[in-house]
Each structure stands twice: as C-alpha cells, then as structure tokens.
Amino acid sequence: MDSLTAYYLARELHARWNGRRVAVFQLHQKPAGVTLGTVGSEPVHFDLSRQDVVAEAAGADSKAGHLDGFVVLGVQAPIDDRRLILRLEKAGKFRGSAARRATLEISAIPSAKGALLSDDGGHSLAKVGSIAPPLGEPRPELRDEQLAAAAASGDSAVLLRGRWLSPTFARWLLTNSEQIVERYRNIAALPDAQPAWCDGQLYPFPLCEDAKSAVSLIYPNAFFDSPIPLAPDDRKLRALERMRGELSKADNVRALREAADRLMTIQHHDVAPAEMILPNGETVSLSPRQGESPKALAERLYAEVRSKERAIDNLPARIRKLEEDANAFASQPSTKLNAKMVQRALPFRTYRSSGGLDIWVGRGAKSNDQLTFRESAPDDVW
Template sequence: MSNGIRYDSLLVRYLAAELDERLRGRVLRAVRLDAESRAAALVFRRAVLYWDLDPAGGAVRWVEGERPADAAGVHVIEPARGTTVARVTAPPDERVLRIELAPPTAEGDAAGAGRRAASLCCVVVELMTNQWNAVALGADGRILAVLRPREAYGRVLRPGATYVEPQRSVRAGASVPLEREEWRGLLGDVSPAERERVLLARVAYTSPLNARAILGAATSAEDGEALDAAYERYRAVASLPPADPHVLRLDGGAQPYPLPLPGVPAERFPSLLDAIVAASREAAPAAAVGVSRAALERLEARVAELERRAARLREEWERSGPRAAELRRQADLLLAHPGRAVKGMTEVELPDFTGGTVRIALDPALTPVENAHRMYAAARKHERAAAQLPARIEAADQKRQRLAALLQRALAGAASAAEVEAALGPAAPGGGRRGGEARRLPPYRRYRTSGGLEVRVGRNNRANDELTFHHSSPNDVWLHAREASGAHVILRWPDPNSNPPARDLTEAAVLAALHSRARTSGTVAVDWTRRRYVRKPRKAPPGLVVPERVRTLFVVPDPAAEERLRVPDDEDEG
C-alpha cells in the first residue's frame, strides 16, 4: 500500500518544464475547480489536463480527445476565446507551478471576451506541505477562483483578494549548485547523524525523497571521502541535467521522479507524466479507514504550522547573533561620539570604527545615552535568543516529523482515527477549544504586558477589522507599524483622561512591530492613537483604516518579547 505522490521542488521544476513543452501555444477553453474532490482540470481544444490535488492522490493526467462531464459544484472559469498558454514555470527551489496565459490576438472574439472572464491570466498550483491548492488569477493580480479558500499567515486565498506568493525559499544553491568548499563548510563540522537535517534545511532541491540517496555513507562516516562522494551525488542532481523520468521504489511505495537516484530501485518511463500515472495506479485509497477528512485536515494544518514555526525560529536564530553584534556596535558608536547626537533626533550619522559612516535610528524621546542603553538591552535579548532558539527549533522539528509520519500513515490507511485524535486532541464542533464547549476562535491573539494590561493582536486582514471595530472600546489604544502591512494591535485601557504607562505602551508597540512586515528592521516606527480616532473608509479592503491624532513610538522588534508576553492559554490549535 502506498502513500499519494509526494512533490518536492526538484520534481515540480522538471514537471513544469515538461508541461511547458506540452502546453505552450495550446488554446485554453476553461479551468475547472472541483472543491469536493480536490481536483483541477485545464480544458483545451482536444485534450484535458487533470490534476488530483488531494495530498493522498496527486496524480497529473493528460487525456486526449476528452471533455470533462458537467458536475454540480464545479467552479468553471472561461478565458477569452483564443487565450493560449504562454509558458509553464516553477520558481527555483519552490513547490509552486505557474501556468501563464497569453490573451487572444486582435482577431479574436472581442465581444465574447467581454462577456467572459477576459482577465484570466494565470493558474497557480501550490504543492507546499499538505496545503495543496489551485488558484486562478486575473491580470490585476487578484484571485478569480481558488480550489480551497483559506487564510493563514498574511495570505488570503479567497476570490477578490490580491494574490500573495508563498514565502520564497532561502536555501543555498537555488540558482547555482554549491561549490565543493561550500558543501564542506556546511556539512563538514556537522555530526554524521545531523547531516540529513542540515541538508534539508539549508540546501536547495534536497528533500526527504532524495536526501539519503545523496548523502549515502556520509550519514554515518566522519571521513571527508564519504562527504566528497556525497557532494558528487548532490552535484549530479542539483545541476538539473536533462530529465530521465523514473518511478522510484521507496519505502513509502512508488514515487515518480525526474532522475534516478543512486542505490534506489527504479523503472524508466518515456515521460514524467507517464511515470506519475504509473505510480498513481499503485497508490492507496485517498481516505484512511476510520479517519475523517476533518481530522486529516487538522493534522495537515498542524504539520504545516510546525514547519512554518521551525522556519521562523531558524530565521530568528540566524539573524540574532549578527543583530546583537550590530546593536552593540551602534551603542558603542553613540557613546564614543558624545555631542554628535542630541535628544529629539530620529537618526544620526556617525564615523564608524573601521572607516566610513553608520546611520543610526534613534528614539527622539530618549537621550543618546538612553538610546545606547536600550540598544545594549536589545543586544542582550538577541544573545539570549541565540542561545535558546536551537533547542526550540529541535523541539519543533521533532514534533513536525512525528506528526508528518503519522499523517503519511493515516493517508496510507495504516493509522487509526483514535491514534490521530490522540495526537491532536479532540476537536469541538465548529473549531472549539480542547476540553471545553465549542466556540469560534477569536479574531486576535492575546498577550499581557509587564504591567498586567491585555494586548490583542489581529490574526489577519479581516480579523484586524473585527478586532478594531467589534472587540475593542473607544478608549483603548490602537497601534500599527507605520508604512508597513501588519496586524492591528489593541492595548486595553479604560481611562479616557490619561495614557497607559510608558512601559506597557512600548511593549504593545513591540508586538505591533513583530506582527508586521517591518519585523526584521533594526528599529520600527509604530503609530498609536485612541481607538475612537480610527475610522474605516467606505468600500475599503479588509484591514485598511485611517487613524487620526496619531503619535509615534520607535521600538526594537525583539522576538523574545512575544514569547514573554503571550498568554499561555492562547496558543492556536494548529
């Protein structure tokens, strides 16, 4: 019994190239999205491309001389007559495939184009983790239709919303394979048992499908010879040679792949699509016996959340050390050049110790010495985070691996409903909390300042509106990072005649900075005002408001503050 087809960035890259050769220039008649069966179909003049986007399936089939039958509940998007496929691409080291369309020529049916969805310009297939999806985009970048509408982590996948690409891969070697010295520097000082984990986290085009075949003896041998042999195997894959489609015989079952892997039994096929169809015929039924789709979706979401959490923690860890050093350097410069900065300045340019100049952002409410002490304090926090984060990353990775293995067994029919529920905890009807009455998740996350004041942080654009206008009081303090998209933040404060204590206000501003696109900046400007001075313009998109009587704080977005201030019982249910 086999799991569904698994897609890694290498498979997606080669599949995009094969589909580009097959589809380029063909006239597209319709895009069909079937949410019930989690399937998408691209209908051409005399053929259909079917794609099963249930993670338990995953097959892609090209069928000549067929038109799909009409079915209730299927969303059909018809482009302008004469629309053709311009190209099919996949970004480097991404599990995203883009089918870009060319509009009809001037001789096309202009009247028909006006009646149909003439703006259809692209179909995006997302194959990250287990959140597979298909999205039809208009020429203005807005979503016309989506197979699985959802909202998560700043991405709103719903008709009418502007499409936001998934976070791009930051792994090394996406454009050009690593050189041998880079390979040795990355893995040479890592224990053999840890090399697979480091490889998957840091090197482009590696995945659980190919990592062990690439590393071979380097997962157990300390000597450099084994590591050099692994580099040659890595180079053979990462150089993206001409496709040689095979069906691999892995422990999890048949797996289509664009290249054979050393030491892995495999069977060659004429094309990657042929290999995908052959492997899919051996796949197990989509649903695990006794495990509901809702439970599988909860497990999928939890695995995806843990993967994102580990990636966020890893990103924080990688920048904590350099950020701490930079903050100390700036603080040292401020103290080394007395008189060059004065209270009230928002920035100052100072001579660097090694030549040149450094521009330093300042909080105008503080003296230069106070700014320096704040930078030293922030540097110490980053240093503590650098020491603590590896253990948290390891814990998140281990939990994700356990749940991912459980998910694969559940999809293969080898795990029971009781086992899945034990791992997740019972879900109350309607998405309630564990062990309590069913209730809808509030539109905000809860924090508490050092002074005991409650802070509410919006979860997404729509939740921002709900938080600001339905879950706050007029006297509360509203905060938002200036000139950066991010969460609305509400600091609960009942007194109309006085402002909250400076420390509580600053901590709320830090949370606003952390939940914004400016969170990686050294210093973030955060605007604040009373909630009664925030208004919503007519027909404004979700999350867009106009604040008045605004004042500004300058804060350092310290990741440790979020953990320190979070209300423990407010953890999301994954």
C-alpha cells in the same frame, strides 16, 4: 510534490503546453483538484487532496470554462518552491484591442494546497483549496563542508536546509556519502531530467538502485484508482493458454454444423462417411467411430457445435480479462532494474532570447520532426 519535482514537471508541461490553446479547464471542489489540457495534448489532473500532490493524465470533457480562448504563454516553477505558475493570454475580440491575461497558480505546499486563477490585475477569477503564501527566498545551496559534515554524521536535517532537497533526496544523498558533494552539485546544476520509478513513485532522477526508467513525470491515467494487480500464477496462465486453444479450434463451427445437416439427409445409410465435401468445395474430416451411423455422428457433431458456439460466446471476454490482468502486472513499475531499458527520448533544448522569446531546438532529425509536426503551434516563428 517536492520543489525539484515541481521544477522539472514545469519544464515538461511548458514543452507540452506552451503556445497552445486551452481545451480543458476544470476546478474540482470535492475532492479538491484542477484539470487542464490544451489542444493536441491529453489533459493533466492535479489531485490537491493527496498529501503528495502529483500530476496524472486524465480524461475530461472538452470544456475550457474560465480559460475559453486562452493560450498558454508559459509554465514555470519558482526556484526551490512547490508551486506551478501558468501564464495565459486571450487575444482581443477586435483587431487592435488589448489582449486579456491571466495566471493560474497551482500550489503543492503542504499547508496551502490549492489552485488560484487570477486576471492580470490580480483579481481572483476562480479558486479551489488554499491560497499559497507570497513567494519567499529560496534556500541557499549547501557548501561542500556542510555536505561533508552531513555525510559524516548521517544527519539529513542539515541537508534539508539546502536548496532543492526533500527528505527523499536527502536520504538518496546519504546512501553514498563518498559522492555526496558530486551528487548534490549535479542536482543543483539542474541537468536534463531522467524520470524514473522508485518504490512506485515518479522522480526526476533515479533515486534507488532498482530504479526503472520512465518517459514522463506525469502518472498514467487512473494509476491511483486501480488496485495493484497480483502476479498471475501458473494456474491462471495455463488456463489462459487452454482457453486460447479452445477458441482457435472453434473456428470450424460453421463447417461442422453444415456437415451434420448433410449427414441427417443420409441418415438411412448404414455407415457414416469418413469425410464430406461441402457445396463450397471445402472438405470436412468427420472421424466417425467404428460402425457409427450417419445419424449418430450427426448428433455427436451437433453437440460439438453447441460446445464450440458457447466457447465463441464466452471465452473472448474471459481471455481478455486474464490478458488484462497479466498486462497490468507486467506494466507496473518493476522492483528490478530492467537491463534492456528502452532509451527515453530526451526533451528539446530550450533557450530564451534577449527579447523574451522561447526558443526550442531539436536534438536530431527525429527530434526535429517531432518538434515540427507534433509540438509546434500555428503562430510559431521558424
């Protein structure tokens, strides 16, 4: 996780967790990681064993552990730093008693990946992995002449000395040297995020020509555990359609069995009837062969019934498997730009008052409804 992604991930998590009570908190030793979730939101897992620490949606037991009763006061990422800092508070047990405060620091710094939970006195309550070093000064913003020199030489080393830049973002800047100053100034201004998939990874901005829009910087659940599905070939697609057809034809199995049973009651007749009316009034077309007796037709219908019953027992699972494979392939980050991309919902506008209050403002009627009925906490001030 680079510093720019950490900054925008903190923004997203702040909007998701701020003011909400912790419902899930787990520190994992092997492999190292931390899982946290609040009431009303899906838990997020940070896999500290990965080289590129990322946030992934995760299922987890609803146990808050050390953070039982705590509420998230805010999530932030220091300027140009690869760590997330969560401020938490637990109300006093009795009226008038002091609240307890805690800080959870999650570090994605390559040489110091870990998570540390400490109380308001700085004492460690729980930790996993390494402890991050003290905060340092952020790198300076690059000057126009530095950017121009890097564009002329194609040297990304100069860019990596600038604020917010990682090798990936540096390469992106160099892909269009004529716009390098404009691109960098836009990043440094920290505009609203535009999450996008590039080469199977999530970034806060589209960094490739064939980027695909995303709605979040949090990876889908089990994204890294699932093998990349192969595109279903035509043979599998034809098999899927054939099985669907067979299953749809099996819905008359009850009527066929009842018709076969009734044919056996008239097996002494010479020729089977072309159709039969069942006691419920349903008419079943029998399509007898020329000169076929009722008994012979009944035996043929029984065989057809057994075949359809096997289809009912076996085909649904096989159809689901093929459909899951096809859907999994279709939902993978595309390598081609989707021209009809679904427009992403923009985040709420956020401000901070002079008194330190976080202020959220919706961007329209639909956004205000989302803010009012989905994101707000009971003790929010309106």
